[in-house]
Amino acid sequence: MPKSAFVAIIGRPSAGKSTLLNALCGAKVSIVSSVPQTTRNAIRGIVTRPQGQLIFVDTPGYHISEKKLNLKLRELVLQSLSEVDLILYVIDATRDPGKEEEAIIELLSKEARRIVIAINKIDHPEARPLSVEEFVIPRLPDAKRISISASQGTNLSLLLDALFSLAPEGPFWYPEEIYTDQEPVFRIGEIIREKAISHTRDELPHAIAVEYRDSSKRADGVLFARFDILVERDSQKAIVIGRQGSVIKRIREEAEADLKKLFDYPIKLQLQVAVDPDWRKSDSVLSRMIF
Ligand SMILES: Nc1nc2c(ncn2[C@@H]2O[C@H](COP(=O)(O)OP(=O)(O)OP(=O)(O)O)[C@@H](O)[C@H]2O)c(=O)[nH]1
Ligand SMILES: [Mg+2]
Incomplete structure (x- = not known):
């Protein structure tokens, strides 16, 4: 056994x-x-x-x-x-x-x-x-x-x-080739958050959350997915977007490069920055985000 x-x-x-x-x-x-x-x-x-x-x-x-x-x-x-x-x-x-x-x-x-x-x-x-x-x-x-x-x-x-x-004796709970059971949408959001964290500093990484909006798969197999990067203040929004969109572009490109290694279909991201001053205090946001 x-x-x-x-x-x-x-x-x-x-x-x-x-x-x-x-x-x-x-x-x-x-x-x-x-x-x-x-x-x-x-x-x-x-x-x-x-x-x-x-x-x-x-x-x-x-x-x-x-x-x-x-x-x-x-x-x-x-x-x-x-x-x-x-x-x-x-x-x-x-x-x-x-x-x-x-x-x-x-x-x-x-x-x-x-x-x-x-x-x-x-x-x-x-x-x-x-x-x-x-x-x-x-x-x-x-x-x-x-x-x-x-x-x-x-x-x-x-x-x-x-x-x-x-470890006790017991059955396999997952097929051998599976190494995680995360939903793709959650996983994609996390990769975006990792890149957003890596391009910000001080308190800003803690103020960032990523929320899924919607997605559609094209006939050629490409998945288009929209996510919001949530921050708490307009000044933080400006940092995440960067000069002429340079920061958010890098976040998107780096996330897409990682996703290429993780998924067997191409993923194109559309990222927007949204401001929600109270997301860290909001029961409904926290229960959507932490489960
Ligand atoms: N030198 C060195 N750095 C490491 C090692 N393991 C992790 N780190 C670094 O430690 C930092 C934190 O790593 P994480 O894996 O995110 O730590 P964590 O415990 O999951 O952190 P939380 O999710 O915030 O609780 C990163 O900068 C890692 O690169 C290690 O074995 N050696
Ligand atoms: Mg960790």
Whole structure:
């Protein structure tokens, strides 16, 4: 009987959870950026090996804040934790473990037997994996620990072995060739958001959301899809559009280039920037966006 398990990937913002998911799946499943709080949904990536199948659930970075968006994201993390068999706890070895790490450990303290800890970014010159070990060993003594580099692919098979060793026997939930179950429209919106984040700075990436408008497939197979890039202020709209539309053009071109690698039909995007000053506080927008 093969093994199979749902595995939540948990950790503080920017720990490298989504980079790790992508490295394990061998494709861009979840968007990545240097800006904390990039992931806003529970995103599934599936890894099938001769031993069995692991269904990873990437989650938003665990962050203590009373803002409505953060509360919603934290709720999603807690819900994911309650639904999975195993927990992959990612810690950034380039940062000193602080309050947020304490809060996550408190959350996980009763789960030690189903946790694997990935101490990430060991390729980085400032990584201090030993001090992370010193921090976690007394707090989660029963959890397995593996030092990795998600971006270089270091020790990822050891990590998978550790997870398979804890996984229960069970059926494959997905066909072998499937590596994510995201709807195309969601995935396209996320890629657009990744490019928009990468072309903006300071607080602006946090103010960006992407909303699907409509799409149609031409007879020659090309999908035309319209999306809105939502920002909170007119000044932000001007930045996302750029001089003579230069920024939004790059966002579109870079997104289309990524989509070419991910979909087996051509996708042409039409992007517009819309202003909604309160989207991060709006229940209806948040429930459309975070699920
Ligand atoms: N040097 C190095 N950088 C990494 C590694 N893994 C991730 N990063 C970088 O860390 C940053 C955050 O990566 P993400 O994968 O988006 O982190 P995340 O934990 O998903 O972040 P949130 O979704 O915001 O919670 C990006 O700039 C990555 O390139 C690694 O193994 N080594
Ligand atoms: Mg992420």
